[in-house]
Amino acid sequence: MIREMALGLALGAGATDLVAAQGLEGRIGRFYDAGGWTLYRVGLSRPLGGIFGLGYHGDYFRREGGSAGGFAGAGIDLTAFRTGAEGPYLVAGLGGGLGSPTSNRFSEPWGSWSAGAGYDLSPASFISVGVEGRWRKLSIGSHDGFELAAGLALRFGGRPDRPPPTPRAPLPPAGSPSSLPSAAVDSPRAPAALADSVIATAAEAMGRPYRYGGTGENGGGFDCSGLIQYAYGRHGVELPRRSVEQAREGKAVRKKLDALAPGDLLTFSNRGKTVTHVGMYIGEGRFIHSATRGVQVSALSAEDPYGRWWYKRWVGVRRIVPAPR
16 A cells, blocks of 8 residues: 555656756757758747657747848747657647848748757756757748757756655664664565555655755755665665665566566666666556656656666666565
């Protein structure tokens, strides 16, 4: 029951976070029509839910080389697979406004459609840089061609208001035994109860931002291993600080979904076999972890658009809590 409540809390908080999250974006690029145009764009983006997102932006196209001609207006974009994490995405958009291909008088109405793909990199939880390529068609002057733009996005919001956390017992002192209490081994129900409690503690951190080196101190953010250490530490299980060290704790388990138990430590790698990320399995094919957009729940699935990225980088499982007998 505790695990089901924790899963519901995590998913509900994740949905609220999705609605609140948004970003301020700026791009500069080139529209490769005859003669060429320089593109300037500023806008807002936000997720719609699932794999989709929506963007609103203002555009200005200026003829290159000092020649007369320009277009100004606004547009709307629909994106797919742009989750806030690093990776590729698809985009399609409609726009319109006033302009002229031969003068600077902005005297003619214009419309446009475009479609293409982009790639985002996220060096920090609140910022991303990326590049986007589209094919664009303008309604006046038979202007169409490839558009390439690079940009910067600042993310804000995405952290819903929450009541103050319930006071908890202090973390175990440094040097205390890392093994489970004997009751956790002797009672067939105790390991499951411990796993439920650890998951519930991790779920209560949903919405906290990603912070490199973060351990949740003073209500702050977490990095991936900081969240795992925090959740287990609150229930008397001491784990090392770094993900590569946590990946050596407990007992190895087969890397199969049907072999996983709630509370299992999942390890991931961007560099061959070296562990670079950890998360905690919570059941029903999902895991909780702290990644670019903060503490979140993701699917461990080759079929899920976002979960696929993690599934391909999943390298191992460690069981910290003994499975119920």
